[in-house]
Amino acid sequence: MDMQSFQKGEYAAKDDLLGYRLIEGKKVGEYSFNSLGFRGKDFQVSKPKDTIRVMCVGGSTTIGSNAGGDNYTYPYILEELLRKVFPKGQRIEVINAGVFGYHSWHSLLRVEKEFDRYDPDFYVFMDGLNDVMAAYSIDKKALEHFANGAGSPYLSQLVNNNSESFVGRISAFLRVSALYSLMEHAGRTVQDWLESLNFDLKMREKMGLFGYRRNVERMVSILREKHKGVVLLNYPWIVDGTMKNEESASTLPYRIDPGLLKLYDFGRAYVQRTNAEIAAKLSVPYVDMQPIFDEQAKEWGLKRLYSDNLHFTRYGNYLLAKAVCRELVRNEAFTHMAGQAAENVNLDALFPEMSSWRPLEPGEACMGHDLVGWFGVCSAKSRIHVSGLDDIEIDPLGKWRWAYGGMIGLKFTAEAGQRLRIEFAINNPIPGQGLSIQANGVEVYKATDIPAQKWLVEKREGTCQITAKAGENQVNLVFLQGNHQGFDFAPADARTLNAAVLHLSIDNQ
Structure with missing residues (x-):
């Protein structure tokens, strides 16, 4: 079937x-x-009482x-x-x-x-x-055979409906009527209309044979x-x-x-x-x-x-x-x-x-999910507004998002004060890179002199805790160096790229 x-x-x-x-x-x-x-x-096969x-x-x-x-x-x-x-x-x-x-x-x-x-x-x-x-998708003859096997009481009427000749009669009538010029004036030719009519008639016939x-x-x-x-x-x-x-x-x-x-x-x-x-x-x-x-x-x-x-x-x-x-x-x-x-x-x-759900818009992410791999749905109160992080890119070694412009900005609203955990993993292409994470203006993480790493194989990982306040919060990941800032690891790319972000998330501690 x-x-x-x-x-x-x-x-x-x-x-x-x-x-x-x-x-x-x-x-x-x-x-x-x-x-x-x-x-x-799971549920019981036998329906429970009441x-x-x-x-x-x-x-x-x-x-x-x-x-x-x-x-x-x-x-x-x-x-x-x-x-x-x-x-x-x-x-x-x-x-x-x-x-x-x-x-x-x-x-x-x-x-x-x-x-x-x-x-x-x-x-x-x-x-x-x-x-x-x-x-x-099924050929009409196959549908007729299928309908015959199913014993459709309407089969003979459907098969004998000659939609081609019906369309021909309509076409002949329209071409000598005032409706023809009116339709052309409206930008829709009779031929287009007839093709649409013919398609609908054929599909009605096939749906009848299929038996919906x-x-x-x-x-x-x-x-x-x-x-x-x-x-x-x-x-x-x-x-x-x-x-x-x-x-x-x-x-x-x-x-x-x-x-x-x-x-x-x-x-x-x-x-x-x-x-x-x-x-x-x-x-x-x-x-x-x-x-x-x-x-x-x-x-x-x-x-x-x-x-x-x-x-x-x-x-x-x-x-x-x-x-x-x-x-x-x-x-x-x-x-x-x-x-x-x-x-x-x-x-x-x-x-x-x-x-209240709506889809993520460009520049948004979801609390509790990886900003590099999350394509799903997100409630309004879990939404994070993101800047300085480009679209996901993929090659055989993995997927990443470029941090660019010197800083990744994460803005979100908390209903009450709470402790949150930030996790990240980056692949750094620049010798001597530095990274500072700041939450509402307070530095909570700092790394200096991060060496250049083998592309998407090596990575720098880190975790830190922040205290979010009730209302709007701002978390910034600030990079010390970028492409075209004394070191060109991608000369043909005009963007000020800082690092390939392999993982980034904010979640409850």
């Missing part, structure tokens, strides 16, 4: 039913998989790719929110059943074959993204028969529905092939419309995240929401969790089990680490 030729990597193993599944008890990078093969902490169990089902956007850690996925955050909103009712468990690359066929098979053993009370489904990607709508409706019907609650969660796409070319792609914070823009635009419109129609037809609670993310993007920018072109930051996952939480608070079946919701709960105030 692995329709996407998904790259399984170290965290998945072959599976006869699903193609592949996560390896139980495995930890890879930021991902921890429990003894049952789900991301997050427990409400919610199963979040989907692909990489559910499992939380690039979120920064197990605790920053939307299922984890949802459990935290629900426990705050329903403090006196039954215990609430939320299971993260997302798997990288899974689409609606995987979800349907798991509903039919696997999930009953865990006895969830409610399901939250966020599928569609991987269905679009799979349908796009049929699969979701089947899942809902199965769970209804078992008296389970269902919420459909619509995936929010990073595109705004109007991006058509390389110029449009350049406005996104992450690189995307301009050729994929029309696929993203199609996916946004198709999945949103299909989910809304299914929800209306089957009277299923529906949470559409697209308008929520669109509004947030206008106010805060896309980088606060997305960690790449497809996946979410911890703030994006917080928005998903908060929207689902609000839907469950309104759901009579859920509140019947969970009890009375607490009144006037300010979720943003209860979870400031989530609600």
Whole structure:
């Protein structure tokens, strides 16, 4: 059933039913998989007494790719929110059943074959993204064969839809109409419009063959028969529905092939419309995240929401969790089990680490993490403003950031007075280099006559303690010598380079 030729990597193993599944008890990078093969902490197979169990089902956007850690996925955050909103009712468990690359066929098979053993009370489904990607990448004839094998009741209608001739008729009409000149005047040729229309028609046909709508409706019907609650969660796409070319792609914070823009635009419109129609037809609670993310993007920018072109930051996952939480608070079946919701709960105030999070900007770093190797997320109160430290550079011997201009400046705000530890490691290219570390004007470390060192092999390491005050603090690492200041170790580089910084961090003592 692995329709996407998904790259399984170290965290998945072959599976006869699903193609592949996560390896139980495995930890890879930021991902921890429990003894049952789900991301997050362990739980009992048999649902404990007086427990409400919610199963979040989907692909990489559910499992939380690039979120920064197990605790920053939307299922984890949802459990935290629900426990705050329903403090006196039954215990609430939320299971993260997302798997990288899974689409609606995987979800349907798991509903039919696997999930009953865990006895969830409610399901939250966020599928569609991987269905679009799979349908796009698979040849139409292969999809027809696949659909025949799946017994699609709509197959003959879909296959017999002659989209090519339909486009031809539209083209002939437009070329003799006033609309033709109007569209050209607006800077959009009929040919461009027809190509877009033709692409959409072909993709609708392929999505019909792939079976997204049929699969979701089947899942809902199965769970209804078992008296389970269902919420459909619509995936929010990073595109705004109007991006058509390389110029449009350049406005996104992450690189995307301009050729994929029309696929993203199609996916946004198709999945949103299909989910809304299914929800209306089957009277299923529906949470559409697209308008929520669109509004947030206008106010805060896309980088606060997305960690790449497809996946979410911890703030994006917080928005998903908060929207689902609000839907469950309104759901009579859920509140019947969970009890009375607490009144006037300010979720943003209860979870400031989530609600106030924003991505690191150029010139910022994060307290408690290596300034030379940290690419993750950072809360507002842990943010450090950095000067005199260039971008990360990498070669086969390692990675570093050049200290330049004679001083590295680290500015941060502390909520109260506290003791902090500074750790550093530098590779020094200048004979007789000196280094002084000063905290709020007081020297706390000094080294003189540091010898020149073999490039990225030798290093000078050090540790010192500082006393931070409540409010704004300034730590400076001051170098005695630099490139072009009596010693040119890099004559062709105009920068006043002082040392290659291999490690630098400020953390609680």
